[in-house]
Amino acid sequence: MGHAVxxxxxxxxxxxxxxxxxxxxxxxxxxxxxxWSGDFxxxxxxxxxxxxxxxxxxxxxxxxxxxxxxxxxxxxLERFVVSVANVGRAIPSFGLLFLFVLWLGVGLDSxxxxxxxxxxxxxxxxxxxxxxxxxxGIQGIEExxxxxxxxxxxxxxxxxxxxxxxxxxxxxxxxxxxxxxxVVATATLxxxxxxxxxxxxxxxxxAVRDLPQIFAGAVLVALLAILVDLLIGGAGRMxxxxxxxxxxxxxxxxxxxxxx
Amino acid sequence: MTGAPFWNWEWVGRNLxxxxxxTLQHLWLTFLAVGIGLIISFPLSVVAYRRxxxxxxxxxxxxTLYTIPSLALFAFLMPFTGLSTLTAEIGLVSxxxxxxxxxxxxxxxxVPPxxxxxxxxxxxxxxxxxxxxELPLALPAVIAGVRIATVTTIGLVTVTxxxxxxxxxxxxxxxxxxxxxDLAILxxxxxxxxxxxxxxxxxxxxxxWVTPWSRQAGARVVAT
Numbered sequence: 336m337g338h339a340v341x342x343x344x345x346x347x348x349x350x351x352x353x354x355x356x357x358x359x360x361x362x363x364x365x366x367x368x369x370x371w372s373g374d375f376x377x378x379x380x381x382x383x384x385x386x387x388x389x390x391x392x393x394x395x396x397x398x399x400x401x402x403x404x405x406x407x408x409x410x411x412l413e414r415f416v417v418s419v420a421n422v423g424r425a426i427p428s429f430g431l432l433f434l435f436v437l438w439l440g441v442g443l444d445s446x447x448x449x450x451x452x453x454x455x456x457x458x459x460x461x462x463x464x465x466x467x468x469x470x471x472g473i474q475g476i477e478e479x480x481x482x483x484x485x486x487x488x489x490x491x492x493x494x495x496x497x498x499x500x501x502x503x504x505x506x507x508x509x510x511x512x513x514x515x516x517x518v519v520a521t522a523t524l525x526x527x528x529x530x531x532x533x534x535x536x537x538x539x540x541x542a543v544r545d546l547p548q549i550f551a552g553a554v555l556v557a558l559l560a561i562l563v564d565l566l567i568g569g570a571g572r573m574x575x576x577x578x579x580x581x582x583x584x585x586x587x588x589x590x591x592x593x594x595x
Numbered sequence: 596m597t598g599a600p601f602w603n604w605e606w607v608g609r610n611l612x613x614x615x616x617x618t619l620q621h622l623w624l625t626f627l628a629v630g631i632g633l634i635i636s637f638p639l640s641v642v643a644y645r646r647x648x649x650x651x652x653x654x655x656x657x658x659t660l661y662t663i664p665s666l667a668l669f670a671f672l673m674p675f676t677g678l679s680t681l682t683a684e685i686g687l688v689s690x691x692x693x694x695x696x697x698x699x700x701x702x703x704x705x706v707p708p709x710x711x712x713x714x715x716x717x718x719x720x721x722x723x724x725x726x727x728x729e730l731p732l733a734l735p736a737v738i739a740g741v742r743i744a745t746v747t748t749i750g751l752v753t754v755t756x757x758x759x760x761x762x763x764x765x766x767x768x769x770x771x772x773x774x775x776x777d778l779a780i781l782x783x784x785x786x787x788x789x790x791x792x793x794x795x796x797x798x799x800x801x802x803x804w805v806t807p808w809s810r811q812a813g814a815r816v817v818a819t
Contacts, residue, residue, distance in 0.1 A: 357674060424743070425791035427750035430784035433767045437780050520664030524754065528771065537670045541757065546674040553670035557663045564662045 360547035361554075375535075377555065383448035384532035384559060387525070388518045391454055395461030395514060400507070403466050407473030407503070408495050416470045423463025428521045431456045436528045447531025453522070460521055461514040468510025472503030501575075508571030515567055519560045533559060603776040610775075614766065618786055621762025624755065625748045625794075627684055632691030632744060639692075640699035641725065650700060657693040665690070665754045678759035687751055691744040698740025702733030731806070738802040742795050749791045753783070763787045 355363060364370060371377055406412045435452035442450045476499055484498045500507075526534030536552025539545075607614070643650040660668075668686040676682040706729050714728045730737075753764030761768065763783040770779035 421795075424746050425750070425788050425795070427753040427764070427784065427787050429750070429753040429756075429764060430767050430780070430787055433771050433780045434784055436771065437777055516662055520666070523664045523666045527757065527768075534666060537666055538757075540670075541673075549670045549673055553667040556667035557671070560662050560664050560667070561659065 357547065357550075361550050364547045364551045377533075380531065380533050380535060381555070381559070383446075383530075384519070384522055384534075386448045387450075387454060387457065387530070387532060388515065388522050388563075390449075391457035391518050391522075392461050392465075392511065392515050394454075394458045396465055396511060398458075399462045399465040400469055403469035403507075404473060404495060404500070407470045408491070408499060410474060413470075413474070416467055419463050420467040423460070423467075428456070428460050428517070429524055429527075431459060432521070432524060432528050441529045443529060447529075447535075450525065450528070450530050452528065453525040453530045457518050457521055457525075461518050464513040464517065465507075465510040468513065469503065469507045472506025472510075473499045475506075476502050504575045505571060508567060508574060512564060512567040512571065515563050516560055519556075519563055523556050601777055603778045606776050606778065607782070614782065614786070617762050617766055617783075618790070619762075620760070621749070621752050621764075621787070621790060624680070624683060624687065624752045624760060624762055625745060625790075628687035628748045628752075629691055629741060629745050631684065631688045632695055633741070635688065636692055636695035636699060640696045640703065643696065644700050644703040653696060654693070657689075657696055660689045661693040663689075665751055666757065669755065669758050673758065680760060682758050683752075683755040683760040687748055687755070690751060691748060694744045694747065695740045698736050698743070699733065702736030702740075703729055705736060706732045734806050735802060738798060738805070742798045742802075745798065746791045746795050749787060749794065753787060763790075 369376075373379065403416075406416060432453065435456045439452045439455070442452060445451060480498065480502070481494060484494045489497065522530070522532050523534035523537070525532060526538040533552060533555045536555065537549050540549035540552060639653055643653050663671075665686060668689060669682055672682045672685055676685065710728065710732070711724065714724050719727065752760075752762050753767060755761045756764030756768040763786050766775060766779045766783035766786075769775040770777055770781075770783065
């Protein structure tokens, strides 16, 4: 890393050098220019974290959304959705990372943001919340509404895209939001299996007992997760028709499928 | 990871005690987290139920806690509480709060007003109403919350391996770091999933036994 453990001299120094307290050391870590440039700097680590998370959520959405639309519209295979949700909750994300490493190896020849075992694990974790929420959102639309649409002569495709999708939007976005937050969290754990991203500060800090760096890494990771949560929540409110927002006010955060 | 053959049953045979100990530690950490989570959530939920204005701030606070990635939460605590069970439990309990409070409040709010009116008419006090009427009727939703919180916690306990705890997570991490054979990873994940499924079924059976009048409620995933 570009920055060392707190210099030992500081601890043993006499009264002439004022010793910064723990939070002073955290602030020093944040203000150290070495932590703001290069491969190990905050901008690059943040970039890696966002890239691996975004890729995983997008791939998971491409798989899960059409499936949820099909199942929600046709109202079949519903037990399948319930099973995916339950299995998704039961599998520990931490263990999933190790299973993929066991299968594919760590993948050190790839870029730290694109380690195959981590990406596979992240995609797999993101599918259940997206699938279940989108399914519930589409399936929960009242039969009267669909009857009215059919009575107006809308085709099944038109019903799917102009009625079910807009009305299901609050829960679809809620699912994406849950998935994104979970992926950001698990991407942090990816640092254990040699992944890049902000989790590196915590894991590398553990290795050398650098408490200020561990704390600073935690601040960065928590801020990123909260920011992602707020941004997608805001986007959901903008994308949803007003009636749909009111209807689905209670499950705004979506159906949780495990924390990580 | 080591180069030894994958299906290293000989290692398993020699380390059955280790595997059993980690499984028990896993269950203990989970039980402690959900138990303490319930003790904290219950009064908060009753307060949030009786004074509606208090629900949004409580939901916001526990929701924010829930959003913080587990590794970050443990890392926040590390400088103060070290590599300890306390660090693990503060983090694990934090994650149960959102799930439990949301389910308890939803359950309490689901009690039909006419039932409450009738109980009042029969002379029930606030306390009698809560323990005798509202809570029993809310029980399916409460247990649904306990199920989700428990299954989630079983998964999260594995992460505490990074702060020296971890139960079955310690088998996974040890397998990855070459302390144990690769097989330990698979054993850790399999047993963790098995625990989650078994405890979930047990709680489900318990719910049907305690609330025989609600055979269909609580069976769905859609509970948070």
